[in-house]
Amino acid sequence: MNFKYAVILINFFLLVFSFKVMSDNEGTKKIGSFEKWSVYAKSKSLCYIIAQPEKSEGEYKVRGRVRIVVYRNNLENQNKNAVGIDFGYSFNENSKAFIEIDSKNKFELNTFGQTAWTASKTKKDKKIIKAMIKGDKLIAYGQSRRGTKTKDTYSLNGFAKAFNKINDYCS
Numbered sequence: 001m002n003f004k005y006a007v008i009l010i011n012f013f014l015l016v017f018s019f020k021v022m023s024d025n026e027g028t029k030k031i032g033s034f035e036k037w038s039v040y041a042k043s044k045s046l047c048y049i050i051a052q053p054e055k056s057e058g059e060y061k062v063r064g065r066v067r068i069v070v071y072r073n074n075l076e077n078q079n080k081n082a083v084g085i086d087f088g089y090s091f092n093e094n095s096k097a098f099i100e101i102d103s104k105n106k107f108e109l110n111t112f113g114q115t116a117w118t119a120s121k122t123k124k125d126k127k128i129i130k131a132m133i134k135g136d137k138l139i140a141y142g143q144s145r146r147g148t149k150t151k152d153t154y155s156l157n158g159f160a161k162a163f164n165k166i167n168d169y170c171s
Contacts, residue, residue, distance in 0.1 A: 032165050035158025039165045045074040047166035051154050053140075058150035063088035064114060068140070068154055070129065070163065072170045081167075083128050084117040085109070087152075089144040091116075097142040101156070105131040116142065133160045 031047075032039035036054070041047045048071035056066060066088040073080050087097065090113060097109045097116035107128055109116035118124040132138060138154040 031169055032162065033158075034161040034165070036155045037158045037162035039162050039169075041166075041169055044170060047072045047170035049159075049162040049166055051159075053152035054155050055153040056150065057152075058148055060089070060144070060148045060150065063150075066152055068138070070132075070166075072166045074170050080125075081129055081163075082117065082125050083132075084115055085140050085152075087111075087114055087116060087140070087142045087144075087150065089142075089146075089148070089150075090114055091142065092145050095143065097140065099128070100139045100141070101128075101131040101135040102137055105135070111142075116140070129163065132156055133163060135159075 028040050028042050030038060031041050036051045037049050038051070039047070039049050048069055050067050050069050052067050056063070065086050068083070068085045070081060070083050073082070085097065085099070091097070091111035095111050097111050098106060099109065100106050105127075107118070107124060109118060118128065135156045138156055140152045140154070141150070142152075143149045
């Protein structure tokens with residue numbers, strides 16, 4: 001395994017660990033709500049905001065948890081914000097998901113299991129968050145392992161205030 005893939009794998013496991021920490025409610029406290037966005041803190045080092053889609057489209061029978069998460073991780077002085085989306089179904093290996101903000105900003109996301117996220121060591125998270133702060137609507141497109149295409153629409157109303165809250169709390 002070359003160094004590039006080892007770094008990607010390590011960062012992926014850190015992201016999965018972060019999602020595991022966020023899903024474990026023990027020790028997590030809600031520190032605010034802004035429109036469609038809920039703000040949580042696991043500690044002064046790990047904060048996150050979550051929103052559920054306003055609308056989900058696709059010809060599926062059952063889906064798991066569908067949500068978008070933006071987190072701030074100050075562990076080990078990382079000061080890193082990241083974007084991840086739970087799609088509620090499994091992706092094919094090496095597949096991609098896509099998000100579109102206000103029909104003008106489009107981004108490709110890596111997938112693993114039921115989650116899509118940006119690659120580490122890129123500036124894509126910053127670009128996505130900047131577009132989300134200015135935007136009104138985010139649409140997430142994915143395709144399940146079974147070939148079912150989905151389209152989830154998220155409101156960005158309140159996102160900027162929620163994002164500011166995690167940056168202030170976890171600084």
